[in-house]
Amino acid sequence: MRKIKYGVIGCAGRMGMAHLLLVNNVVADRVKLEALCDLDRDQVTACAGLFPYEVRTFTDYRELLEVTSIDAVIISTPNDTHKQIAVEAFAAGKHVFCEKPLATTLADCDEIIRAADRAQKFLQVGLVYRYSPLYRRMRRLIADGEVGPVHMMWCKELLGSFYGRWRFKEALSGGAIVEKNCHHFDLFNWMIDARPKKVCAFGGQNVMKRGRTVEAIIMDTGEKNVVHDSEIIDNAVVIVEYENGARAQLLLCFFSPYGNDLEVGAIGDAGKVESWVKAHRIHLWRNAQEGRVEVFQPDSDVQQYGVFHSGAYQQHIEFADCILNNSPPVCDGRVGRESIVIALAAQKSIKEERIVHVDEL
Ligand SMILES: NC(=O)c1ccc[n+]([C@@H]2O[C@H](COP(=O)([O-])OP(=O)(O)OC[C@H]3O[C@@H](n4cnc5c(N)ncnc54)[C@H](O)[C@@H]3O)[C@@H](O)[C@H]2O)c1
Incomplete structure (x- = not known):
């Protein structure tokens, strides 16, 4: 079998190194x-x-x-650089795996999508949870009707700080909610299976303020992170209403004690499903079986190369397969674009202190 050839841009960063490990193994x-x-x-x-x-x-x-033998590139650079590099990569005839968020504005996402369409090359976005056995199982339980139509979802992302200087500058990251929560809004979009309509959010800088130095613990590794002059919010509450009437809420915090687990849940009219990513565990309650909890721990063995979580492993298998089999990726440019819609609306809602309709964006 001919091996496909990759180039990795931003290889020495935290995520770039993770991609090298995954490609290598x-x-x-x-x-x-x-x-x-x-x-x-x-x-x-x-x-x-x-x-x-x-x-x-x-x-x-x-x-x-310019290296003609390269079939595909992985872009793992700071968010504000994704558009330029991706558009040029498509113009050079490469398939592109672009880290999330696809870009920091919807206009930039659209430009990347158009470049991919023009080049007739695949674009996969690193919304890694879409590839995680945990969330795939949770989504299947919902799609199979185990909790009935979803009316409410929630997500608690309580972290012990960001890392990397560019993340603290809104112009480089797109803002804290775009950078961090595109993952979680993508889960809402996928599981609720509708378009968001209205967003209302509150947020601010309560701890990591400008002019103040904060020593915080990095979310995954437990290392110390000294933050100076942060420009981004450090806590937020985001409420979303979808076109089908479902509602969702997200809590974001960057100064929580280290060691939290990401909680995502959904309630329908027939039951409730909740998940925890580090514990790799799903709990399912059906109204018809009051008090009984069914516990799932899907495919925990695939976590061995799961840098951060198992979706990181699976997304590489599927990107390579999509090129080899000429079949489009699950997490394409349009999914990537939709994942920042709520985030942009939430940031606008915080700044303008009002409810934002996503059509305004
Ligand atoms: N999918 C996930 O779960 C996940 C997790 C972490 C980060 N990310 C994303 O990955 C990307 C990188 O994040 P990170 O944490 O690795 O950041 P980082 O700062 O650790 O690494 C970025 C790297 O890009 C390099 N770089 C910057 N501009 C460049 C250019 N023009 N050409 C070549 N290299 C360049 C930097 O020197 C650095 O080594 C971001 O988009 C981030 O949102 C995704």
Whole structure:
């Protein structure tokens, strides 16, 4: 079998390194890493040294895009750079795996989608939860009618800080809610299976204020993170109403004690389903069986290469398969675009202190 060839842009970052690990271990039978790019020469060289074969190295992504043997690129750079790199990658005839959020504005998402359509190449967005066995099982329980039509959903994302300087600048990240919660709004969209209509949000900087230095614990690793002059909100409550009448609420906090687990739940008229991502556990209550909880722990063995969670493993298998089998990805540009709609509306609602209709965006 011919191996498809990848280039990774932003390879030396936290997520870039995770992609290298996954490409090296999970899809090594069908993917060869052809080239790497990051801004610092020494860091790119060190990344290339992780591979048992020769990998070309660049500090300018445009030079990487000129390598004709590369079939696809993984873009794992800060959010404000995604549009430019993705559009140029499509123009160079590459398939693109772009980290979430696809871009920081809807106009930029649309430009990327148009570039993909023009090039007739695949675009997969790194909304990793769509590939997680946990959420796929939860979605299947809902689609099978186990809780009836979903009327309410909720999500609690209580973290012990962000990391990486660019995340604290709204112009670079798109804002805290865009950067962090596109994942969770995508879960709402997918499970409620409708378009959002109205969004109301409250949020602000209660702890990580401008001019103040905060020492916080990084969410996944437990390392210390010193934050100066943050420009982004550090807590928010977001309420969404969907076109089909379903409602959802999200809590976001960046100064919670380390060690929380992401909770996502849904209630229909026949029951309730709740999930916890680190525990990799789903609880299902059916109204007809009052008091009885059914517990699911789907496919926990696939977490072995699941950097952060098991969807990270599966999304690589499916991106490679989509290129090899010429079949479109589950999480395409349109899914990526929709995942930032609620986030942008929430940020606007906070700034303008009013309910925002998503049609205004
Ligand atoms: N799917 C997930 O669960 C998940 C988790 C974390 C991060 N992310 C996303 O991954 C992306 C990267 O995040 P991160 O945490 O790895 O950030 P990071 O700051 O650790 O890494 C970004 C890397 O990109 C490099 N870079 C910046 N501009 C570049 C350019 N023009 N050309 C080449 N390299 C460039 C930087 O030098 C850095 O090494 C972001 O879009 C983020 O939202 C996704």
